[in-house]
Amino acid sequence: MSANGRRQAVLTSLVLAVGLGLAYALLVGKPGPDPRPAPELAPPVVDIVSVQPAARAIAVDTQGSVQPLRQVNVVSRVAGQVEAVAPGFAEGGFFRAGEELVKVEDVDYGFAIARAESQVAAARQRVAEERGRARQAKREWRDLGSETANALFLRKPQLAAAEAALAAAEADLAAARLDFQRTSISLPFNGRVSRKLVDVGQYVAPGSAIAEVYSTDAVQVRLPLTDRQVALLDLPLTYQGEDGAARAPVPVTLEARFGNRQWQWRGAVVRTDASIDVSSRVVYAVAEVTEPFARRAGSERPPLAPGLFVHARIEGRELPGVVVLPRSALRSDDSVLLVDGGERIASREVQVLQGDARQVWVQGLRRGDRVVVSEPAVMTAGMRVAVNEVSSVAGVDY
Known part of the structure; x- marks a missing residue:
C-alpha cells in the first residue's frame, strides 16, 4: 500500500471513531427526565x-267537551193538527218548565170527554137501579122467613156487573181527559230547543217527533283521567250498599276561548263513569256546572253552551x-x-x-x-x- 492509501485509511478510521463517540455521548450522556406530578383538574360545577x-295539593289538568245534563226527544202522544206553537219554540229558543210549547187541536178530544161523561152517567144510573132492586129482593126473601138466600135472587151478580161497568166508564172518562191534556205539550224543566221538527198546520200522529231539547239548569263535561292523575284526586267513587251520605264536591275550573277571549266557569266533579274506557284505559270524571246560561250582573261572560271545548283544572287532595x-x-x-x-x-x-x-x-x-x-x-x-x-x-x- 502506498503512503497515500495508508493516510486515507487512517483518516477514515478517525472520522468513524469520532462519529461513534459523539453518538454514544448523545444516547448515554444526555440528562434523564425530571419527574413532575400531573396537574389536578378542578371538579365540574x-x-x-x-x-x-x-x-301539597296538586291540581290535575285535563280537557273535554260540554254536554247537556238532560237531553230528550219530545214526541206527541195524541193525533191532530198543530194549531199553535210558543214564541220560544224555535231552534236555539229557551222555554220555562210547564210552558206550553205546542198546542194540538183538541176539538175531537172534547167530544170524547162528553161521550165518556154520558157513559159514566148511564153507568151510575144502572148501579143505583141495581142497588134498589137488591134491597127489594132482600126484603122479599126475609118476608118468606128463610135464613139463607140465593145470590142471584138477591141480585148480587147484577149489582157487581153494574159497578164494574161504572168503573170502566169512569176510566174511559179519565183517559179522555188525559188525552185532552196531552194536546198541550210542555216539559217539566227549563230548557232550550236544539232542533224543531213541526210547525203550525202540520198533522202529527201518536209517537211523532216534535223537537229535540235539553235542560238549561246544568251542563256536564266528561273529563278523561289517567291512572297517575286519579291518584292525585279525591274522586267521588261510590260502592254498592253505600248509605248515600253527601260528600264534599271536588272543585273544578273550566276555561275556554270564545270571541277571541279566555273565559272561566266554576263547577264540581260529582261522579265517575260506571266503567273504565276499554280503548284508552282512562277513567272519566263527570263535572257539572249549574246555571250555565245565567248572566251575572256586570259580566260579559258567554253561556257555557253544549259542544264548547274546555280545558279543566281539578283541585287535588293534599299529599305528604x-x-x-x-x-x-x-x-x-x-x-x-x-x-x-x-x-x-x-x-x-x-x-x-x-x-x-x-x-x-x-x-x-x-x-x-x-x-x-x-x-x-x-x-x-x-x-x-x-x-x-x-x-x-x-x-x-x-
Whole structure:
C-alpha cells in the first residue's frame, strides 16, 4: 500500500471513531427526565337546589267537551193538527218548565170527554137501579122467613156487573181527559230547543217527533283521567250498599276561548263513569256546572253552551312529602342526582306525581337533600363536583 492509501485509511478510521463517540455521548450522556406530578383538574360545577318536602295539593289538568245534563226527544202522544206553537219554540229558543210549547187541536178530544161523561152517567144510573132492586129482593126473601138466600135472587151478580161497568166508564172518562191534556205539550224543566221538527198546520200522529231539547239548569263535561292523575284526586267513587251520605264536591275550573277571549266557569266533579274506557284505559270524571246560561250582573261572560271545548283544572287532595323540581332535574329513568356530604354525586329513584314542561312534583326526597338541576355532559355516580346553589330555574322559584 502506498503512503497515500495508508493516510486515507487512517483518516477514515478517525472520522468513524469520532462519529461513534459523539453518538454514544448523545444516547448515554444526555440528562434523564425530571419527574413532575400531573396537574389536578378542578371538579365540574353543578347547580343544585336544597329541597324542603311539604304537604301539597296538586291540581290535575285535563280537557273535554260540554254536554247537556238532560237531553230528550219530545214526541206527541195524541193525533191532530198543530194549531199553535210558543214564541220560544224555535231552534236555539229557551222555554220555562210547564210552558206550553205546542198546542194540538183538541176539538175531537172534547167530544170524547162528553161521550165518556154520558157513559159514566148511564153507568151510575144502572148501579143505583141495581142497588134498589137488591134491597127489594132482600126484603122479599126475609118476608118468606128463610135464613139463607140465593145470590142471584138477591141480585148480587147484577149489582157487581153494574159497578164494574161504572168503573170502566169512569176510566174511559179519565183517559179522555188525559188525552185532552196531552194536546198541550210542555216539559217539566227549563230548557232550550236544539232542533224543531213541526210547525203550525202540520198533522202529527201518536209517537211523532216534535223537537229535540235539553235542560238549561246544568251542563256536564266528561273529563278523561289517567291512572297517575286519579291518584292525585279525591274522586267521588261510590260502592254498592253505600248509605248515600253527601260528600264534599271536588272543585273544578273550566276555561275556554270564545270571541277571541279566555273565559272561566266554576263547577264540581260529582261522579265517575260506571266503567273504565276499554280503548284508552282512562277513567272519566263527570263535572257539572249549574246555571250555565245565567248572566251575572256586570259580566260579559258567554253561556257555557253544549259542544264548547274546555280545558279543566281539578283541585287535588293534599299529599305528604311533595317536592317541586325543575323538569331538568328529572332523568329519563324517574331518578334524580344528589350531591352528598362529600361533594360526590349519588342517584336516587323518586315517585313522579305530576309534571309539565317546566316542573315536576315528586315524592321520595328528604329535607335538605341537594338535587342537581343542571349537570355537565358526563356525570357518573361517585364523581366529585363543586356546587352552586340556586333559588330559581327558568323563572320558577324553589
